[in-house]
Amino acid sequence: MRGAVQLFGLLCVALTLSPGTALGEEGIKFGRDVLPILSDRCFHCHGPDDSHREAGLRLDLWEEAVGDGSGAIVPGDPDSSELLARITSDDPDLRMPPASAHRKPLSPREVEILRQWITEGAKWGNHWSFERLERPEVTDQESHPVDYFVRRQLKQKGLSLAGPTDRHTLLRRLSFDLTGLPPTAEEAAAFLEDDGEDTVKKVVDRLLASPHYAEPMAMTRLDAARNSETDG
Numbered sequence: 001m002r003g004a005v006q007l008f009g010l011l012c013v014a015l016t017l018s019p020g021t022a023l024g025e026e027g028i029k030f031g032r033d034v035l036p037i038l039s040d041r042c043f044h045c046h047g048p049d050d051s052h053r054e055a056g057l058r059l060d061l062w063e064e065a066v067g068d069g070s071g072a073i074v075p076g077d078p079d080s081s082e083l084l085a086r087i088t089s090d091d092p093d094l095r096m097p098p099a100s101a102h103r104k105p106l107s108p109r110e111v112e113i114l115r116q117w118i119t120e121g122a123k124w125g126n127h128w129s130f131e132r133l134e135r136p137e138v139t140d141q142e143s144h145p146v147d148y149f150v151r152r153q154l155k156q157k158g159l160s161l162a163g164p165t166d167r168h169t170l171l172r173r174l175s176f177d178l179t180g181l182p183p184t185a186e187e188a189a190a191f192l193e194d195d196g197e198d199t200v201k202k203v204v205d206r207l208l209a210s211p212h213y214a215e216p217m218a219m220t221r222l223d224a225a226r227n228s229e230t231d232g
Contacts, residue, residue: 027116027120028113028116028117028120029125029128030117030123030124030125030126031125031126031127031128031130031131032128033113033117034113034114034117035125035127035128037106037110037113037114038059038060039060040103041087041096041097041103041104041106041110042059042096042097043059043060044097044101044103045097045098045101046058046059046060047059047060048060057072059072059073059083062124065083066122066124072086073118073122074118074122075118075121075122075123076118076119076120076121076122077118078114078115078118078119081118083114083118084111084114084115084118087105087106087111087114088111136149167191167192168188168192170200171183171187171188171191171192171203174200174203174204174207175187175207178204178207178208178210178213179207179210179212179213179215179216180212180215180216181212191203
């Protein structure tokens with residue numbers, strides 16, 4: 001059961017920490033918050049492809065984006081950073097990304113992420129998959145670490161955990177989440193009649209051992225691999 005609960009909790013954390021969603025106590029992280037914005041809006045004209053590069057500006061390399069202070073990003077000084085001036089300009093001829101690039105304008109949230117990142121020193125980094133893993137600090141030793149991080153994110157958003165649900169709803173949620181199928185009438189009756197301390201654990205173990213658990217797991221990976229039933 002713990003494995004399933006941890007997986008669900010980690011998924012919640014991943015969703016709440018997705019790029020551009022929070023400017024919380026952790027501060028801005030380059031790979032998580034900044035790089036996705038630069039990659040989506042800037043790299044087409046100011047990235048590694050020199051055939052599309054405009055104005056001789058590269059924003060994918062620290063040496064050229066920041067460098068000795070003469071680049072488009074001035075660490076600690078967003079007001080002197082040409083990057084901020086261009087993405088917030090009211091002049092359509094100056095504002096980036098230009099309409100010709102067919103990129104959406106930055107949202108106020110994304111502008112604020114870049115502004116805070118520059119204010120904090122414009123610390124550079126890599127894609128999150130190349131960053132060294134760091135064990136975050138857990139200050140609440142009484143709860144499970146997954147619960148701690150979920151509660152922390154919910155608190156930042158002014159939300160709280162939902163209360164315990166009834167047993168029948170719990171069984172349906174477990175069954176749908178792990179197998180994509182509802183429990184049978186017999187499974188529901190057996191679960192409701194069993195009031196032992198390890199009842200939920202036994203249900204989770206049964207669902208994880210079911211071939212139906214593997215089906216949605218495999219389907220997700222096949223979709224990611226663009227699996228197709230056709231010959232074309």
